[in-house]
Amino acid sequence: MHIDLNRRHAIVTGSTAGIGLAIARGLAAAGAHVVITGRTQARVDDAIADIAGQIDGAQLSGVAGDLGTRAGAEQLIAAVPDTDILVNNLGIFEPKGFFDIPDADWLRFFEVNVMSGVRLARHYAQGMAKRGWGRVQFLSSESGVQIPAEMVHYGVTKTAQLAVSRGLAESLAGTGVTVNAILPGPTRSEGVGDFFGKIAAEQGVPVEQVEREFIATHRPSSLIKRLATVDEVAHMAVYLASEQASATTGAAVRVDGGVVRSVI
Incomplete structure (x- = not known):
């Protein structure tokens, strides 16, 4: 299978390291113009240099800002008004016992892990629907279906991403825009x-x-x-961004190494 994303434009949130960086690299290798995002310009610049050093002719740009805030989302939207592919990868985690998690932590996790994707999808998916093609992805987790006792707040936000992803897919039925969630396991x-x-x-x-x-x-x-390796997760994201994945939407696709004991 040859995945060709030439002439496609992609945004990957939280893409200066880890899974996000691997997804950005994979999309760039498939020919997409990829917007790298991170909290600081230095991190964004380092990520762009990293990808450019590995992929000849990579089409890259970057936007620095805190996408865990409404102001950060607005900043990205102002800089990049439209995209064909949106990968909502931004996320935080922190092991902490349930009785030690204050309200502030619950709200911070919800803002970063859930609302960052909600805000961007609300804007970019409308343009995708008007053009008749688009790909929206949410990087959830196996922790969204098997809530870890050591970080309940994280698991709850990952479950919320699954609900948002499926609900948005329903809202975009018949538009040519697919919406899917990816559930990595320990990576x-x-x-x-x-x-x-x-x-x-x-x-x-x-x-x-x-x-x-x-x-x-x-x-x-x-x-x-x-x-798992970050590249193993990224391969799934690149496939779901492709033309070949046109019939996969509203799905929660696991790249969890079989951690979730389920036949579906």
Whole structure:
């Protein structure tokens, strides 16, 4: 299968590292013009340089701002009024016991993980529908269907993304715009790597051991028995952005290594 995204324009939120960076790289490799977004100009510039250094002729631009706020969303929309592909990847996580999560944390997680995608999809999907083609994606998580006790607030926001994704797909029925959610499992992203690295340093053991113990203890249902790579998740995002994925919409597509024990 050859995926050709030439003449397509894409925005990937939270794309200066981890899964977002891998998705941006994958879309650029398929020929799309990709807008990199991040909180600081320095991070955006570094990501653009990283992708440009790996992909000859990559079409890239960037917008710096906090997309976890309404002002940040408005800033991006003003700079980039239209797009063909919107990947709502921006997200935060933090292990914290339920009884230790204050209101401020609940609201912050909802703003960043849910409202960032809502605001952008509300704007960009309308233009896609008028043009008769578009792709909207929400990066949810297996934690959206298996709420982790160690970070309930995170899991709740990931469930909310599934609802938003399906509801938007229903709203765009027959327009040529597809809307899907991707559910990664435990993935070796920058944030997860930093988290495991901190634990490894505290325990005086290799990071690889911490990862193995995490899978064995917290995700024993994993069928691949390891963390996924960011590129493995990105491959699914690139496919869902393609012409070939035109009949896939309203779906929650898992790239979880089999962690979710379900036949559908």
